[in-house]
Amino acid sequence: xxxxxxxxxxxxxxxxxxxxxxxxxxxxxxxxxxxxxxxxxxxxxxxxxxxxxxxxxxxxxxxxxxxxxxxxxxxxxxxxxxxxxxxxxxxxxxxxxxxxxxxxxxxxxxxxxxxxxxxxxxxxxxxxxxxxxxxxxxxxxxxxxxxxxxxxxxxxxxxxxxxxxxxxxxxxxxxxxxxxxxxxxxxxxxxxxxxxxxxxxx
Numbered sequence: 718x719x720x721x722x723x724x725x726x727x728x729x730x731x732x733x734x735x736x737x738x739x740x741x742x743x744x745x746x747x748x749x750x751x752x753x754x755x756x757x758x759x760x761x762x763x764x765x766x767x768x769x770x771x772x773x774x775x776x777x778x779x780x781x782x783x784x785x786x787x788x789x790x791x792x793x794x795x796x797x798x799x800x801x802x803x804x805x806x807x808x809x810x811x812x813x814x815x816x817x818x819x820x821x822x823x824x825x826x827x828x829x830x831x832x833x834x835x836x837x838x839x840x841x842x843x844x845x846x847x848x849x850x851x852x853x854x855x856x857x858x859x860x861x862x863x864x865x866x867x868x869x870x871x872x873x874x875x876x877x878x879x880x881x882x883x884x885x886x887x888x889x890x891x892x893x894x895x896x897x898x899x900x901x902x903x904x905x906x907x908x909x910x911x912x913x914x915x916x917x918x919x
Contacts, residue, residue, distance in 0.1 A: 718787075718788070718789065718825040718827075718869065718895070719786065719787065719788040719789075719792060719895040719898045719899060720786070720787040720788070721784050721785070721786050721898070721899070721902045722784065722785045722786075722787075723783075723784060723785045724782070724783070724784040724902070724906070725781075725782070725783045725784070726780065726781065726782050726906055726907050727753060727780075727781050728753070728779055728780055728781050729753050729754075729755060729780050729907065729908060730748040730749070730750050730753050730754070730755060730759070731750075731779065732776045732777070732778075732779035732780045733746075733748065733755060733759045733760075733762065733763045733776055734746055734748070734759070735776055735779060736762060736763065736766055736775075736776040737762070745758055746758070746759055747759055755908060760908070763776070763908070763911055764910065764911065764914075764915060767882075767911045767912075767915035768915045771879070774879070774915075775879070777877065777878040777879040777882060777911065777912075778802060778877045778878070778879040778880075779877065780877055780878040780911075781875065781877055782875070782876050782877060782878065782881065782906065783873065783874070783875045784873070784874055784902075785871065785872070785873050785874075786871070786872055786873075786874050787869050787870070787871040788825075788869065788870065788895060789824070789825040789866060789867045789868065789869055789870075789895075790864075790865075790866045790867070790868050790870060791866035791867065792893060792895040792896075793870060793872075795893070795896075796874075796899075799876075799880055799883065799884050801880060802876065802877055802879070802880055803874065803875060803876045803880060804874070804875040804876075805872050805873070805874050805875075806872055806873045807870055807871070807872035808870060808871045808872065810861070810870075814860070814861075815845045815848060815849065815857065815860065818842050818845065819838045819841045819842050819845065820838070821834060821835065821838065823868060823869055824838075824865060824867045824868055824869060825867040825869060826867065834865070834867070837863070837865055840863065841860055841863065841864070844856050844859050844860050844863070845860060848860070878911060878912055881903050881906070881912050882911075882912045882915075884899070884900075884903070885900055885903050885912055885913060888900060
């Protein structure tokens with residue numbers, strides 16, 4: 718399970734405008750700065766540069782993307798592989814992890830393992846109660862050590878279109894369903910053709 722919410726994309730026009738620096742062709746820019754909407758000439762330039770590879774498409778690094786992601790720990794570990802020019806601000810388990818009892822909705826559960834996770838939840842809540850009653854940190858550590866990889870974490874993630882292009886072509890055929898959801902999200906972004914229709918970087 719993965720949920721991507723509150724997506725915000727900005728700096729599109731400014732990024733493509735910067736790509737005109739090499740040829741001093743700023744006068745050919747036809748985009749709307751106020752609405753961050755690319756004109757026909759700028760979109761054509763952006764596509765051609767994206768197809769030409771990383772060196773020519775460095776403007777993609779200037780298009781900012783921010784979103785809230787809720788995903789299981791096992792997927793976050795893979796997502797963190799792409800840490801170039803990204804920022805992740807996660808909810809803090811240390812501060813809020815035991816502020817409420819553990820529930821089945823706190824976990825990504827698939828393929829009929831509900832009964833097993835319910836047993837684990839009972840153990841986690843037992844340890845939680847011991848910790849809240851005693852304030853002995855060893856019980857908190859036990860919770861952290863027993864927490865399943867399917868535990869969902871929410872975080873705000875900031876990246877850019879170049880990072881998304883790398884992720885998209887590396888993960889679109891991955892076995893984990895979460896990656897398919899992520900790639901579907903990429904396909905729905907403004908001007909996603911700069912990412913998905915321009916091919917893997919050369």
